[in-house]
Structure formats: C-alpha cells, structure tokens
Amino acid sequence: MAMPANIxxxxxxxxxxxxxxxGPPPLNMVGLxxxxxxxxxxxxxxxxxxxxxxxxxxxxxxGLDLQGGIHLALEIDQSRGQVANPADALERALTVIRxxxxxxxxxxxxxxxxxxxxxxxxxxGLRDPxxxxxxxxxxxxxxxxxxxxxxxxxxxxxxxxxxLRRAGVRATGxxxxxVSAVEQLLGGDTTRGADTTAADSLIAGGALSSLLYQGxxxxxxxxxxxxxxxxxxxxxxxxxxxLMPRGLELLWxxxxxxxxxxxxxxxxxxxxxxxxxxxxxxxxxAQLDPTFGQAVATFQLTRAGGRTFSRATGQHVNDYMAxxxxxxxxxxxxxxxxxxxxxxxxxxGNASLQDAQDLALTLRAGAxxxxxxxxxxxxxxxxxxxxxxxxxxxxxxxxxxAIVLMVVVYxxxxxxxxxxxxxxxxxxTLGGLALLDATLTLPGLAGFLLSVGMAVDANVLVFERIRxxxxxxxxxxxxxDGGFQHAMPAIVDSNLTTVLTALFLFQxxxxxxxxxASTLIIGIMASFLSAxxxxxxxxxxxxxxxxGLAELPI
Amino acid sequence: xxxLFKDARYDFLGARRYAYVATIAVALPGFALLxxxxxxxSIEFTGGTLVQIQxxxxxxxxxxxxxxxxxxxxQGAEVQRFGAPDEFVIRARLxxxxxxxxxxxxxxxxxxxTALTRAFGAGGYEMVRxxxxxxxxxxxxxRKALLAILLSFGATLVYLWFRFxxxxxxxxxxxxxxxxxxxxxxxSMMNLEVSLVVIAAILTIVGYSLNDTIVVFxxxxxxxxxxxxxxxxxxVNLSVNETLPRTIMTGSxxxxxxxxxxxxGSEVIRGFxxxxxxxxxxxxxxxxxxxxPILLAIERRWPxxxxxxxxxxxxxxxxxxxxxxxx
Numbered sequence: 001m002a003m004p005a006n007i008x009x010x011x012x013x014x015x016x017x018x019x020x021x022x023g024p025p026p027l028n029m030v031g032l033x034x035x036x037x038x039x040x041x042x043x044x045x046x047x048x049x050x051x052x053x054x055x056x057x058x059x060x061x062x063g064l065d066l067q068g069g070i071h072l073a074l075e076i077d078q079s080r081g082q083v084a085n086p087a088d089a090l091e092r093a094l095t096v097i098r099x100x101x102x103x104x105x106x107x108x109x110x111x112x113x114x115x116x117x118x119x120x121x122x123x124x125g126l127r128d129p130x131x132x133x134x135x136x137x138x139x140x141x142x143x144x145x146x147x148x149x150x151x152x153x154x155x156x157x158x159x160x161x162x163x164l165r166r167a168g169v170r171a172t173g174x175x176x177x178x179v180s181a182v183e184q185l186l187g188g189d190t191t192r193g194a195d196t197t198a199a200d201s202l203i204a205g206g207a208l209s210s211l212l213y214q215g216x217x218x219x220x221x222x223x224x225x226x227x228x229x230x231x232x233x234x235x236x237x238x239x240x241x242x243l244m245p246r247g248l249e250l251l252w253x254x255x256x257x258x259x260x261x262x263x264x265x266x267x268x269x270x271x272x273x274x275x276x277x278x279x280x281x282x283x284x285x286a287q288l289d290p291t292f293g294q295a296v297a298t299f300q301l302t303r304a305g306g307r308t309f310s311r312a313t314g315q316h317v318n319d320y321m322a323x324x325x326x327x328x329x330x331x332x333x334x335x336x337x338x339x340x341x342x343x344x345x346x347x348x349g350n351a352s353l354q355d356a357q358d359l360a361l362t363l364r365a366g367a368x369x370x371x372x373x374x375x376x377x378x379x380x381x382x383x384x385x386x387x388x389x390x391x392x393x394x395x396x397x398x399x400x401x402a403i404v405l406m407v408v409v410y411x412x413x414x415x416x417x418x419x420x421x422x423x424x425x426x427x428x429t430l431g432g433l434a435l436l437d438a439t440l441t442l443p444g445l446a447g448f449l450l451s452v453g454m455a456v457d458a459n460v461l462v463f464e465r466i467r468x469x470x471x472x473x474x475x476x477x478x479x480x481d482g483g484f485q486h487a488m489p490a491i492v493d494s495n496l497t498t499v500l501t502a503l504f505l506f507q508x509x510x511x512x513x514x515x516x517a518s519t520l521i522i523g524i525m526a527s528f529l530s531a532x533x534x535x536x537x538x539x540x541x542x543x544x545x546x547x548g549l550a551e552l553p554i
Numbered sequence: 555x556x557x558l559f560k561d562a563r564y565d566f567l568g569a570r571r572y573a574y575v576a577t578i579a580v581a582l583p584g585f586a587l588l589x590x591x592x593x594x595x596s597i598e599f600t601g602g603t604l605v606q607i608q609x610x611x612x613x614x615x616x617x618x619x620x621x622x623x624x625x626x627x628x629q630g631a632e633v634q635r636f637g638a639p640d641e642f643v644i645r646a647r648l649x650x651x652x653x654x655x656x657x658x659x660x661x662x663x664x665x666x667x668t669a670l671t672r673a674f675g676a677g678g679y680e681m682v683r684x685x686x687x688x689x690x691x692x693x694x695x696x697r698k699a700l701l702a703i704l705l706s707f708g709a710t711l712v713y714l715w716f717r718f719x720x721x722x723x724x725x726x727x728x729x730x731x732x733x734x735x736x737x738x739x740x741x742s743m744m745n746l747e748v749s750l751v752v753i754a755a756i757l758t759i760v761g762y763s764l765n766d767t768i769v770v771f772x773x774x775x776x777x778x779x780x781x782x783x784x785x786x787x788x789x790v791n792l793s794v795n796e797t798l799p800r801t802i803m804t805g806s807x808x809x810x811x812x813x814x815x816x817x818x819g820s821e822v823i824r825g826f827x828x829x830x831x832x833x834x835x836x837x838x839x840x841x842x843x844x845x846x847p848i849l850l851a852i853e854r855r856w857p858x859x860x861x862x863x864x865x866x867x868x869x870x871x872x873x874x875x876x877x878x879x880x881x
Contacts, residue, residue: 065822073691129684130664375691377663381682384606384822391820399814403807410803443751446815446823450758450830453808454765457800460807461769464800467557490772493717497768498761500713501706505757508702510695513754520758 007544010537017529018424021431034058034427034434039108051105059434061108062124063441063515066389068382069124070132075117077373087116089370094119099365100135114510118375129379131358137372140362142278142299143324144309145251145270146316147333148219152245153269161206163239169207208234215266217320217333222264225256231267247272254328255349268329270322275312280305284363286356289347295356298345299363306342313340325359326371392445399449407456411463413553417542418459421534425455428526429519438522441515451523454498458531461487466554476552480539484532491532495524559798566794566842567787567850573843577736584739593742596749599696601689602646603662607670609640611678616642618673626669628662637821641682662686699753703734706757710764718775721852726767729845733763733836740832746825755826759833762808766801766841771849773797786853790846798842805838 003011023033036056064071076086076093083089094113101109101121110122126132148154211231213222223231234240235250244250253266284299301309313321313336320333323346331347348356404422408415429448433440466483474482499521506517543549597604607619616633619642623631628646636643646662663684670679707727714723737756741748773793781789812834815827 374686375688377684377686379681379684381680383608383680384682388820388822391818392823395814395817395819398818399811402810402814406803406807406810442820442823443754443826446819446826446830447758449811449815450808453804453811454762456807457765457804460800460803464797464803467799468796486776489776490769493768493772494765497710497713497764500709501757501761501764504702504706504709505754508698509750509754513750516751516754516758520761 003541004544007537007540010533010540014424014534014537017428020435021427023431023434032431032435034060034430060430061437061439062385062389063439063444063512064122064124064378064385065380065442065512066385066392066440066445067124068127068380068385069122070126070129071376071378072121072123072133072136072374073114073376074119074121074136074372075375077371079373083370086370090117090119092369093372096366096368097121097136100362103361103365104135119372125382127379127381129377131354133374133377135358135362137374138359138362139326139368139371140278140359140365141326141367142281142363143274144276145249145272145274145322145324147217147320147322148248148269148271149319151218153219153248153250154214156243156245157209157212158206160208160240160243163243164207164234164237167237167239169234169237208240212267213264219269219320220333221267221269222259223267225263225265228252228256228265231265235267251322251324251327251329254325254330257332257349266329266332268322268333270324270329274324275316275321276301276305276309278363278367280308281363284360286353286360287345288353289345294347294349295351295353296345296347297356297360297363298343299360301342301344303342309344310339310341313338388442392442396445396449400452403452403456407459411459411554414463414466414539417535417538418456418463418531420538421459421530422452422455424534425452425523425526425530428529429523432522432526433519436518436522438518439515440519441512443512443516444519447516447519448523451520451527454524455527455531457494458487458491458527459535461490462531462535463554466552470552470554476549477543479552480543484536484539488532491528495528499524557799558802559795562795562798564795564798565791567791567847570843570847573839573847576839577732577844580736581739584736584742588739588742591745593738594745594747596747596752597645597685597687597692598750599692599699599748601687601692603666603687604646604683604685605644605663605666605681606636606683607642607644607679608638608682609642609674609679611674612640614640614642614674614679619644619670622669622673623666626665626672628665628669631666637824641821695750699750702753702757703760706760707731710760714768714771718771721849721856722771722775725845725849725852726764726771728848729767729840730760730763732840732844733759733833736836737829737833740836741829744828746828749825751823751826752829755829755833758830759837762834763837763840766804766837767845769800770794770797770841770845774846774849787850790850794842794846801838801841805834809834 019027020032021034023035025035027033027035035058037059038054038056039059040052040054074093076083076089078086090113094111097119098111101111101123106123106126108124110120112120114120121132121136123132208231211223211227211234213224214220215222232252248269249272251268251270253268256263256265258264280302282300282302282305284297287296287298288294289296316336317338319336321336322333323330325346331349346359348359400422404419407418411418429451432438462483465487466479469479469482469486470476502517502520502524506514506521509517616635619633620631623629623633623644630646632643632645634643634645635641644666646666663686667681707730710730711723711727714726734756737759740746741752746752770793773796774790777789777793777796778786781792809831812827812830815823816831819827
C-alpha cells in the first residue's frame with residue numbers, strides 16, 4: 001500500500017532530524033551531530049616541550065564537575081591602588097591569560113569574560129590549583145632597577161622615626177642590641193662589613209629603625225620575618241612616604257631569606273624609574289644553572305631593548321641592579337660588572353625547574369596590565385568527576401527504565417509507541433547539546449532525567465485525551481486526531497512556561513547551573529518534537545496499515 | 555484497559571479547607587525552624603572554604619579530622635561524612651563579623667591540607683574537591699538567585715495574562731508561590747544545604763508547578779467555552795477531575811526519575827534530588843487543591859465580565875454541587 005504524501009513527508013523530516021543529530025561525515029564538518037570527532041590536545045611534557053595528541057571522541061563538552069579540573073574567577077584588584085581604565089585592563093588581561101594558558105598546554109581550556117568585571121578560567125584535567133593560580137594571576141611585570149647607591153634612604157630614616165613619633169607610633173620592644181646582631185646575621189662577613197657602622201645609628205629605638213638592619217649592599221635592609229607585617233605597614237604610612245627621597249622607592253624581596261638561624265625579608269631602596277622593563281623581552285627560557293645546579297630563567301631582549309639595556313648598564317658599572325618581578329625583588333641584586341647586552345638571567349634561589357619554566361612562560365606571554373585577585377576557586381578531582389558520571393549514568397538508566405515500564409504497562413501499545421518516540425528524544429537532546437556546544441554538567445544529567453519525565457508528560461496529555469475521545473464514542477481515527485489536537489494548547493503552554501523559567505536560570509546561573517538550564521531547554525524542545533511530531537507519525541503509519549481498526553489498545 | 559481515576563467526581567473544592575490545614579501543617583514547623591536557626595546556606599552564598607576528602611586510611615573519622623584541624627588552629631570548621639563512609643566534607647564558612655578576604659579563604663584550603671597531612675600523612679587521604687568563594691561573590695549570587703526567581707515569576711505572569719487572562723495568571727503564580735514556600739519549609743526542616751544547585755531545583759519546581767497548574771487551567775478555559783450555562787465552581791471542579799489521570803500519571807513518572815537520583819545518584823546531587831522530589835509532590839498537590847480555590851476566590855472578588863455572559867459563580871454554599879452531566 002502506498003504511503004500518503006503527508007506520512008512520507010513526516011518520515012522524511014524525522015530521518016532528517018536523526019541525520020542532523022547523529023551527524024555522520026560530511027555533516028560533522030560543520031559542527032553537527034554526535035559523530036566522534038578528532039580533537040587535538042596540546043600538552044606540555046615533562047621535558048617542557050609541547051606535544052600534540054589527537055583523540056577521537058563524541059563532541060559533547062563535559063563540565064568540570066564531571067571531568068575534574070580547576071575553575072577560577074578573577075577580578076581586577078583595585079585594593080592596592082586605582083586602576084585607570086578597568087574595562088580596558090580586563091580586556092588586555094584576557095588576552096594575556098589566553099596566551100599563557102596556550103603556552104601552558106591544557107586540553108580545551110576556557111578563558112572568558114563574564115559580565116563587565118570578571119574573567120573566568122576553566123582548566124579541565126588540571127590538578128594543582130596553586131600552580132594554576134600562579135600562572136594565571138602572576139602579573140609577570142619585569143623591571144630592572146638600580147639600588148640606592150647614595151644611601152639616601154638610610155639618611156632619612158631618623159627623620160622618618162621622628163615623624164612616626166609625632167604621629168604617635170611607638171617602637172615595639174627592640175629585641176637585640178646593636179652591631180653584634182648585624183654582624184651575626186651577616187655571618188661575620190668582614191669583606192662586606194663596610195656599612196655595618198651605619199647600622200649602629202639605626203638601631204636607636206625609633207619605630208622604623210628598630211625593625212631595620214642594614215644589609216651589605218647599598219640600599220639593602222633586612223627585616224626579621226616576624227616583623228615583616230609591621231614594617232610593611234609602617235613604610236606605607238603617609239608620614240613615612242612623604243619623607244622618601246625623590247626618585248626612590250622601597251621594594252620587598254620575593255620571599256624571606258635565611259641568614260644564620262633567622263629568616264629575614266629584604267627591603268630595598270631602588271630607583272623609581274626602571275632602566276628597562278619586560279615589555280622589551282623577546283624570549284624567556286628555563287634552565288638549570290650548570291655551576292650551582294639551580295633553576296634559572298634566562299631571557300633575551302629585543303634588539304632595541306638590548307641597545308637600551310647595554311647603554312644603561314654601561315653607565316652603571318659597579319652599581320647593584322635589582323631584578324624586580326611584580327614589585328618584588330628577585331634574589332639579591334647582582335653587581336653590574338660591565339655592559340650587558342641582549343641576554344640575561346634571573347636567579348630563583350632554591351626554586352624548582354618547574355617554577356622556572358612557569359616564570360619563563362609568563363614572561364613570554366607578557367605582563368598583566370593590572371593585578372588580578374581570585375574571587376572564586378573550585379577544584380574537582382578526576383576521581384570524583386568519574387564517580388559522578390558513573391552514578392549519574394546509573395541513575396539515568398534506572399530512572400528511564402522505571403518510566404518506560406510505567407508508560408508501557410499503563411498505555412500498552414500506545415505506550416510502546418511513546419517509548420519508541422522517547423528514544424528519538426534522547427538522540428535529539430544529545431544532538432542538540434553537541435550542536436549548541438552546550439556543556440553537560442552533573443545537574444545537567446539530573447535535568448536530562450527530569451526532562452525525560454516531562455517528555456512523557458506530553459504523551460500522557462495526548463493519550464488521556466485520546467481515551468476521553470474514545471469514551472465519547474468516536475472512531476479510532478477521529479479519537480487520535482482529536483487527542484493530538486486538543487492536547488496541543490496545554491502542551492505548548494506548559495512547555496513554554498518551563499522554557500521561560502529555564503531561560504532565567506541560564507541567564508543568572510553559573511557553571512553547573514547553566515549546564516542544567518541548557519540541558520533543560522534543549523530537552524524540552526526535543527521532547528516537544530518527539531512527543532508531538534514523532535509519536536503522531538507513528539500513530540499515522542500504524543493507522544494507515546490497519547484502516548478498519550475498531551479498537552485502540554490504549 | 556487499565557485506568558486510574560476514570561470519570562472521577564471528587565469534590566476537590568469542597569476539600570479545600572483540609573488542604574489549607576495540610577499546607578499550614580507543613581509550612582509552620584519549617585518556618586519556625588527557619589526563624590530559629592536560619593537556612594543552612596552553602597559557602598557559595600556565605601563565602602568560605604569547602605574541602606572534600608576521600609580517606610584511604612580507614613582509621614580516619616570525623617572526630618580525628620576535627621582534632622587535627624583544632625590542633626592546627628582551624629577552630630570552628632564543620633566536618634561531615636558525605637555519602638560514602640570514607641568521604642568527608644570540611645566547611646569553614648566566613649562569619650559575618652570577621653573581615654575575611656578572598657586570599658584567606660584560599661589559604662584556609664591550604665591550611666586544611668597541611669593539618670591533615672600532619673595528622674594522617676600525605677598518602678592517607680586525597681583531596682577530591684575544594685571550593686573557595688570570596689564574600690563578594692557570595693552576596694552577588696544571593697542577589698542573582700532571588701532575581702531569577704522574581705523575574706521568572708514576572709515573565710510567567712505576563713505570559714499567562716496574554717494566553718489566558720489575569721485571573722488565571724495570578725492564581726497560577728499564587729499556587730507556585732505556595733509551592734516555593736512549602737519547599738523552603740521542607741529544606742529548613744530537613745536542614746538541607748542551600749546551594750546554587752538547590753536554587754536551580756526550586757526554579758525547576760516553579761516551572762513544573764506552573765506546568766501542572768496550566769494543564770488544569772487550560773481545561774477550565776476549554777470547559778468555559780463548552781458549558782456556557784454552568785456555574786464556574788462546577789466547571790472548575792469538573793476540570794480538575796478530568797485532568798486528574800494526567801496529573802497523577804505525569805507526577806508519578808517524573809517522581810520516578812527524581813527518586814532514582816536519590817537512590818543511586820551521586821552525593822553531590824542528592825540535595826537537588828530531594829528538593830525536586832518534594833517539589834513535584836507539592837506541585838501536584840497545589841495544582842489539584844490550591845490553584846483552583848485561588849482562582850475561584852479571585853473570581854468571586856472580581857467577577858469576570860466576558861462575552862459568554864454565563865460565567866456566573868455558584869451561589870454561596872453551592873460549591874459542593876456535583877459537576878454538570880456530560881453532554
């Protein structure tokens with residue numbers, strides 16, 4: 001028996017939808033469907049080289065809660081000073097972070113702006129949050145600055161003490177006495193002891209001077225680790241800053257250094273104008289220093305940068321030069337022995353080679369235009385993600401099976417048609433997820449299960465109507481037509497209101513919740529298609545085959 | 555043929571007083587508890603640090619973890635078994651009177667790690683999940699969640715106004731607000747943790763409950779056209795009865811899905827599944843017992859003036875009359 005045109009067209013449309021959902025080649029080329037695709041993943045090997053691996057997989061993105069990884073939300077940090085144009089700074093920071101993550105080698109990272117003032121970074125598969133934060137957050141602003149060769153800062157310390165005394169800041173109990181302490185902390189190094197006489201006058205009980213020990217280099221002071229916070233707050237007081245000699249700035253060392261049995265922070269008075277900055281850097285690499293076995297980051301300047309650098313270093317032979325990264329002095333400032341050209345290196349103390357690699361990477365990718373602060377951080381281990389997937393799949397399977405059973409027992413033959421349509425629903429939903437590049441999250445899996453229940457709802461509405469129509473004594477044909485027709489307004493209204501609420505969830509939700517909303521929206525559209533269009537087509541085909549049917553097993 | 559509630563003629567409107575009593579009976583204890591101890595908000599809203607660990611060493615238990623944290627100076631952290639016997643969640647929330655910064659929430663995660671390593675050794679456990687949320691983000695999320703609920707209310711109201719008329723819109727929103735209030739009461743009674751995902755569940759209940767109510771209202775609208783000479787109250791009761799098989803069937807199938815989530819789903823999603831399950835029960839209840847009485851109450855106060863001219867209310871006391879005989 002020949003199919004009437006309307007049934008044939010319906011079957012063709014269903015075939016088309018299936019094709020789009022599955023997306024065999026060449027359809028998958030334009031991003032359609034669930035056909036496994038080749039995905040290239042760049043990762044960094046243990047030796048620091050980038051390596052490309054290609055895998056085949058179904059193109060549905062999994063959220064961090066399912067595959068494990070790190071989620072960071074960052075904002076521009078204005079707490080330490082106003083940033084002139086935050087919107088612009090954020091935009092540039094986005095580019096820099098993208099470049100860094102690319103160099104870092106993470107499979108399918110996500111770096112995007114959220115709202116007007118936030119950057120969200122998602123790094124699937126990564127396990128070490130501390131390292132990820134370093135890479136993303138480090139400003140990587142490199143400067144070279146000459147230290148205070150004239151000891152101008154040391155000269156104003158007494159005035160600073162006096163100003164602090166007037167402001168009511170008192171010295172806390174001074175722990176040690178005089179020169180001996182200084183000698184002790186410098187390990188009695190007499191060759192560098194030329195400045196220790198100056199220390200005498202410093203430790204005289206002033207609020208500031210009692211915390212500072214003169215270091216062995218010009219412009220270097222040492223602050224015991226336990227006094228670091230107090231000293232830091234003192235040097236930031238306006239009374240102190242006002243007295244700072246023109247053209248000088250105070251910078252802390254990157255970390256505490258141990259001298260003998262105690263740890264000290266270095267406080268360096270340096271020129272406020274750097275002789276060169278990292279903007280003129282063309283390359284940076286990590287290396288193990290062959291002489292000491294220490295990790296160092298070597299860098300190369302651009303041609304113009306090299307010229308500037310060699311001129312500046314030529315003028316400052318025998319001066320000390322602080323290498324400043326993100327406002328902190330790295331290591332102890334080395335002495336300039338002669339002109340330095342395009343190449344140089346940064347010593348990192350007892351840092352690992354990986355630290356040096358990370359530093360080189362951030363230097364290469366460029367400095368952040370403004371400091372960033374992390375406002376939210378989430379890490380999900382891969383085992384937890386896998387556990388969630390396994391349990392989610394099991395729940396989906398059990399749930400679907402129970403639903404199928406209920407529908408078939410209650411609606412018998414019509415129920416079987418509905419279940420058939422339900423399998424199309426699953427296919428359409430997954431295809432829709434792939435097409436819209438939506439992310440499947442754990443709540444998304446729950447949303448999926450929920451929309452299976454709702455997909456059945458449309459069928460239930462139709463079937464109940466058909467039963468009512470049959471009860472009114474209509475023929476099978478008329479009852480089926482009437483059932484679909486009369487159930488339609490209720491199906492449309494209820495689906496639309498659910499989509500409306502899901503849209504708000506999508507708009508205001510983050511991460512997993514967004515995943516839930518998108519799964520729900522796609523699910524509702526797919527359920528409308530399958531429950532109304534596909535089921536009806538099944539009915540039409542079946543009624544067409546049995547024209548004289550008197551009773552409908554529903 | 556196997557049919558539930560075939561040709562049902564229950565007097566749902568007559569039972570509305572019992573329904574109100576049931577609602578109050580569920581709502582009161584929950585809200586009393588809410589006033590007493592507040593909602594158990596997740597760190598997403600309060601700000602703070604969450605660390606989930608999986609113990610490899612079977613000797614690790616809540617008490618030992620708490621001791622280890624106290625020794626390291628991390629007082630006041632909550633330690634809770636999470637699903638499996640070897641998984642624990644440690645929460646350090648930001649208290650509102652302590653000025654804490656984002657950095658300190660992240661340091662807390664590191665401090666927990668150090669304290670546990672000292673107590674149980676590095677291989678004794680695995681950190682499977684950490685979350686650190688700054689206070690600013692928490693407040694922002696709270697605002698957004700509230701906004702999402704209110705806006706979705708507004709949008710549905712407008713939609714229903716457009717599709718039906720304002721009386722139906724208000725009644726549907728009323729029934730949905732009833733469901734949300736009862737769900738919040740349920741969350742408070744069970745002391746479930748209110749996370750973003752639970753908010754998502756509540757919003758889904760908004761969708762589901764509206765869905766359910768609309769199917770009934772749709773039938774009322776249809777019956778209003780069909781039976782022009784009948785009292786509104788009778789029509790409403792008839793419509794609820796006619797849609798009853800569908801209401802129960804859909805409620806059950808959806809419930810089966812969420813119960814499956816509770817039974818075999820992962821612990822992370824369990825709060826969501828509980829809220830959804832309760833919400834579906836309440837949503838079904840309200841579309842039968844709550845939405846229609848509200849619609850009638852509005853109709854009584856502001857009677858509909860429509861062209862059909864036959865939308866008369868039942869006289870007082872006649873609400874319990876049986877529905878119209880079928881045509």
